Amino acid sequence: MPIRPDRLMGDMRALAAIGRFETGVHRPAFSKDDMAARQWLRGKMDEAGLDATIDGAGNVYGRVRGRTRTVLIGSHSDTVPYGGWLDGAMGVIVGLEVARAVAEMGGKLGVDVVAFQDEEGTFLPFLGSRAFCGEDLTAEMTAATSREHVTLAEAMTAAGLSGKPAKHVDTARHAAYFEAHIEQGPRLEAEGIDIGVVTGIVGGKTARVVFRGEANHAGTTPMAMRRDAGAAALAFGAAVRRHIAAAGAADTVSNIGAIRFEPGASNVVPGLADMVVQVRDTDPAVLARLDAVIRETAQACAAEFSTTVEIVQTQDTPPAIMTPALVDLVERAAVELGATHRRMPSGAGHDAMVLSRYLPSAMLFVPSIGGRSHHVSENTADADIVRGAEVLLRAVTLFAAG
């Protein structure tokens, strides 16, 4: 087989050694270890015969020589703090291995490889892929700081970068973008499936829902005379979950991840309740419907408990649909290689979300053991990583043939 498992896994483990932390990796964007990893990646791309550079945003971009029409493959090499060894890095090394295999197989197809910067948002989520695609980031980059209050400009200067991102995406050159990634969820492992054929990356809406009533003595205020913001919030939380399940699609997910009452004492009826509701789906029509469901449910619960309610949308990310013809190709590649597979949305964001605005794009997932990610325990069986690379190589080959 053109994919060489030892070379693939050897490079994966060599990259994981840069910034190693316990069984994982600590390589936040622009850190010393992140930049060391990028230098190492540039060297590996050079070795593979690519024309490799690190651009002003920190993206490592390797262009295959002697080709004018290519497929771009990659992911990101930065990690969350004290994260896993696969989230991002696997897709970069798989891209490198597919580029090497394609070169070794000969033929007219060429593969460019990219390792994007700061997908994880240490400073600015998707900074690398958005800069690569030429999006205007001036204002966001000026405002961006880390949780440790380091500005993006300071971090870039310390990393020896110009801070002037370069646009590399080129619809004349790049016929498509492919990305391999770990699932970061439990589904493939639970169903015993090798390959997730990603149909799209979910969009999401997040809203703060704030009920305001009246704080009162919980012993002396009869139930019927209360304006209980906490009771409204609890009723809303229970009801909206059912209503979202009824109005959503099969893969819709929702979450109420935070809630807080004021004054927050056991013997005081809450005067205020503040909670965060999030919904995700790949279909904008479903998201719009769920937004209405959330608003209607909140109003009904506010009325029931004589409170007011205010809904402030704090996040609204549109879904990204993967290119249907490429989704079919990934699926066909899995079938041809005898890999079990299922179509599924991605519940997390990926660089492919950005690239899909500019290029025909596709993604595949390999199983995450225990569904774990963003933690040192993140892992995937070697055989699953190798199979992912093989399916991606086959998909790219089919694309070139197609």
Add this chain to the structure above:
Amino acid sequence: MPIRPDRLMGDMRALAAIGRFETGVHRPAFSKDDMAARQWLRGKMDEAGLDATIDGAGNVYGRVRGRTRTVLIGSHSDTVPYGGWLDGAMGVIVGLEVARAVAEMGGKLGVDVVAFQDEEGTFLPFLGSRAFCGEDLTAEMTAATSREHVTLAEAMTAAGLSGKPAKHVDTARHAAYFEAHIEQGPRLEAEGIDIGVVTGIVGGKTARVVFRGEANHAGTTPMAMRRDAGAAALAFGAAVRRHIAAAGAADTVSNIGAIRFEPGASNVVPGLADMVVQVRDTDPAVLARLDAVIRETAQACAAEFSTTVEIVQTQDTPPAIMTPALVDLVERAAVELGATHRRMPSGAGHDAMVLSRYLPSAMLFVPSIGGRSHHVSENTADADIVRGAEVLLRAVTLFAAG
């Protein structure tokens, strides 16, 4: 009429001037102003012909001379920090005015008056009335400290007290205990009623309910594969309110005053949810039934969302029933004076809760404007205070006539 409104309200306002804060009073137990108020009260009791002392716990106790069988009337003169002018103080001055009126009316009846210490729990709730009744407080008094980390022993020494509480309750002398208090709730005002005839002081059970599931990525974890502690808590909060309403009595109250999710992020399924549930009622059988309802509902919600649940009872105060014959007398007194009235439980604790363990006891409420208390805006119309004193005097007179 024997009750002299000018004298009653004049003394009320003179006491409110000691520790005045805005329109309220700041007179926490053992503070300089609290002790000044107690010296002033001793002087007023002396003037009224009572034999008045301040005991080792700070209680001001005035015994009528020349009587061996008396009625004890009182409340507390300490306040919550920056509280109102009526909570406690009104019952003390009403007791003093009734004692004066009874003396002026002549006859065999005698009234003793008491101003209890630290009903509000600056150091130890009901310290004064419990000490007055001879309860063994040694261990609790040794452990008691204020929120400002002052020990009770330090505060008592600074106040010039021995710290050796004296038992004064005397079933041979005290035929009954009566207490007048503001309602601290909105019911009387809302219903346009003059007098609340207190049937009992609610008992309460407070429990921490902790659901434990598994924290997961809210985008990549399908709904059916979650163990969502937050969803279990929200379902529990909504359901338990309905179940308590169905299983409780007419005046049962409940509250969920605090809730917290961990890790508490919008995009993470909560792995833990921690909430506080409180129920109050005057009937121990109702409280026992509600305890079972809470446990059953929590178990059902935990099962529905594949979490565990732990219930830790943090408070269990038994109800105090007012003596039925005295409740009837208070009601009859209101009828005879043409005061509108209703029977009702007290949702808050009062010294009568302690006294009722040792003496036949009764309480009456006067309306709280806007239901407010524990705040400088706490208030009651003068006419309502005077009417309360008149009804109490009549009840005491009926009791003596007996």
